[in-house]
Amino acid sequence: MIQTTNYVETVDSVMIYIVAISVFLLLGITAVMIYFVFKYNRKKGHKPVDIHGSVALETIWIVIPTILVLSMFYFGYQGFKEGKYIPEDALRLSGVGRMWEWEFKYDGFSTKELYVPVNKPILLELESADVNHALWIPALRVKTDVIAGKLNYLVFTANEVGEYEIACAEYCGLNHSQMYSKVIAMEESEYENWLKKKTSQKEPVQVEKNNMKSDSTEVQL
Amino acid sequence: MANGNSAAITAKSFYEEGTTKAATGIRSWIFSTDHKRIGILYLISIAAFFFVGLIVGILMRLELIAPGQTIVDAQTYNQLFTLHGVIMIFLFIIPGIPAVFGNFFLPIQLGAQDVAFPRLNLLSWWVYIIGATLALISIVLPGGPMDTGWTFYIPYAVRTGTNVSLAIFAAFILGFSSMLTGLNFVTTVHRMRAPGMGWFKMPLFIWSTYATAWIQIIATPVVAITILLVIIERYFGVGIFDPALGGDPILYQHLFWIYSHPAVYIMILPAMGVVSEIIPTFSRRTIFGYKAVAMSSLAIAFVGYLVWAHHMFTSGMSETAQWIFSLLTYLVALPSGVKVFNWVATMYKGSIDPKPPFLWVMAFIFLFSIGGLTGLVLGSLATDIHLHDTYFVVAHFHYTMFGGTGTIFFAALFYWFPKMFGRMYNIKLASLSAGLFFIAFNTLYFPKFIMGYIGMPRRYFDYLPEFASLQVVSTIGSWLMLITVVLIFGNLIYSAFKGKRASMNPWGGVTLEWHISTPPPLHNFHEIPTVKHEPYDFSQLKELEHDS
Incomplete structure (x- = not known):
C-alpha cells in the first residue's frame, strides 16, 4: 500500500459521506412530518384512514438503510485500516x-x-x-x-x-x-x-x- | 370494551382511597402499594433529582463561559461534571419513564388492577430512595464528591481520594431498584393481561417497557458485580482492574460497558413506546406497522447487548474486535430507523391535532434523528477514532438521551398529566414551552458537534481561546433551557392544584387508560375489561364518548 492519500482527507471524506446522507434523511423526515401535519390537520376535517402498514414499505426502509449503513461501515473500516497501517520506513x-x-x-x-x-x-x-x-x-x-x-x-x-x-x-x-x-x-x-x-x-x-x-x-x- | 366502567365516574379516585391504614398524610403515600401512588412518588423524586442535575449542568456551563477559571476551580468542576452525569443517568434517565409512567400506566393499559407484585414495587421505590440518599451522603462526607466522571474508569477511580466507594455503592443499590422493577413488569405483562389482550393487542408502550424490563433484569447484575469488584479493589488492594496491582484496566471498561451500553436502551426504549402512543392518539388513526414497531423494540434490546465495545475503539483492542463491533453498531441503527419511518407514516392520512404532547413528539423526532444519525458518524471506525472522548460525543448523547428520552419524559407528562392529576394545564403555555425547548436545546448542544470536530476534548475545565465563541453560545442555550424547564414545571405544578378539571378522555385516546375515570379509581377497573379491539382502533371512540 502506497501512502499517497492524506489520512486527514480520508477521515474528512468519510465524515462528509455520512453527514451528507444524514442531512438528507433528517431533512426528508422533518419535511414529510411537517407536510403531514398541515395537510392532514384536523381543522381541515379529513376523515382519518386506518392504514395498518405495508410490507413493501417496511422492506424498503429496512433494505435501503441496510445498504447505506453497510457502505458507511465499509468506508469507515477502510479509512481506519489506512490509519493503522505502519509503513516500513516509519x-x-x-x-x-x-x-x-x-x-x-x-x-x-x-x-x-x-x-x-x-x-x-x-x-x-x-x-x-x-x-x-x-x-x-x-x-x-x-x-x-x-x-x-x-x-x-x-x-x-x-x-x-x-x-x-x-x-x-x-x-x-x-x-x-x-x-x-x-x-x-x-x-x-x-x-x-x-x-x-x-x-x-x-x-x-x-x-x-x-x-x-x-x-x-x-x-x- | 368499556362495559361497566361508566359507574366509575362517580367512584372515588385513587387520591381519595388508598391501600394503607392511614387514610391521608405522608404515610398513606410512602407506604402505599398502589402502583399509581408509587408512580407519583417516583415522579416527585425523579423530577427533584432532574432539577438538581440541571442546576449542576447550568453551573458547569457558567464555568465554561470563558477560558480559565470563572466561578469554580478545576477540582470542583471535575466533581460537578461527575455529579451531573451520575444524577442524570442513575437518578433521572434510567428510572425515568419506566418507573413513573410504566408504574402508573402499564397495569392500566393491560387491563390489570395493579402490577404482579405490589409490595415489591413499593420496595423498589424505597431502594431507589436509599440509593439516592447514599449518593447524596457521598457528596457531603469528608473526601468530597467523586471526581471520576460517571464512568468511574480504573485506575483513576481506585486512586482518587474522593468518595468513590460510597457513590458507586449507591449505584449498586440503585441497580436493585431497576432489576426489581424489571422483574415486576415482565411478570405483570406475562400474567396479568386482561381477557382478550393477546400479545399483539398490547399497546406499544407495553412492548417497549417489556423489552426494557428484560434489559434491566439481564444487564444490571453485570454492573452490580463490577461495582463490587471495584470496591474490593479499593479496600483490599486485590488486583482486578488496576495495573499497579496486576489488574487489567481494559477488563473494567468491557464489564462497565456490557451493562452501560444496554443501559442506553433502558433509557430510550420506553420513550419510543410513549411516542408510539402519542402519535396515533393525535393522528386519530391506527399505528402504521404495529408488528414492525413492536418487534423493533425487541430487536433493539437484543442487538443492543452486542455493541458495547464501540465505546472502546481507541483503547487498543484487536482490529478484528474493532470491525465486528463497528458492524454490529450499524445493525442496531436499523430498528431505530424502522420506528422513525413508521411513526411518520402513522401521520399519513390521519386527522392531526397538534396539541402539546404531539408538538413535543415532533421536537423529539427531529432531535432524536440528529442523535441517531450522529451515532452513525461514531459507529464508523475512521471518524470515531478522531471524535472519541470529544464534545462531538457529548453532543451526540445529549441529543439521544435528553433530546430523545428527556423530551419524551416531558411529552409523556403533558400527555398523561390530566389522567394522573385529574386537571388540565395551560395548553398555550405548554405549546410555547415545546417551541422554546427546541430552540434552547439546539443552542445548547449543536455548537458542541462543531467544537468536537475541530478539537475540543470532553471533561475539560479549561479550553483554548479558539473555542470561546461557541462555548458562549452553548452557555446562553443553558439559560434558555433553565427558563423552559421552569415554565414546564411551573405550568404543571400550578395546574396540579388549580387547573381546570380534566374530562375522562381529553385527547380522544383509545387505549385502556382512557376508558376509566379521571383520576383513576384505586383498583383501576371495577370490572376487568374484555379486550375486543386492536390497541389503536379509533372506531371505539364513539362508544367511549357515549359512555362518558
Missing part, C-alpha cells in the same frame, strides 16, 4: 503520558514536545505511567488511549512544517485540561541538526533520569 518513537504531561523519548534524551521530520510516517508507541490518558492530535485526526501496562501505538504523518496541538482526551484527574503538548514538524535536515544538538547537549546523568525503557510494563507512580 520512524519509531515512544512516549509516556503521566498526570499531567507528555514525555517523548529520543535516543539518549527526552522532551515534552514531540519533534518529528515532516512528510515522514511516525510510529509512536505510548504507555501510561499512572492512570488512563489518550493522545489526540486533532489536526491529524489521530488518537489512541494511553494505558498503564499496555503498549498502544499511533501512526501519523505531518505533511506540513509547523506545530500541531496534542491534547489529552481521556479524563485523568485535576489538570486533565492542561495536559496539552505539541507536535513540532521540521524539515528533515533541520530535524537531524536538532537531534545532533540535543544529543551532545545532554548530560548522561540527566539522560538516565528521564529515560524509561519503552518496553517496560512497570508502573511508575
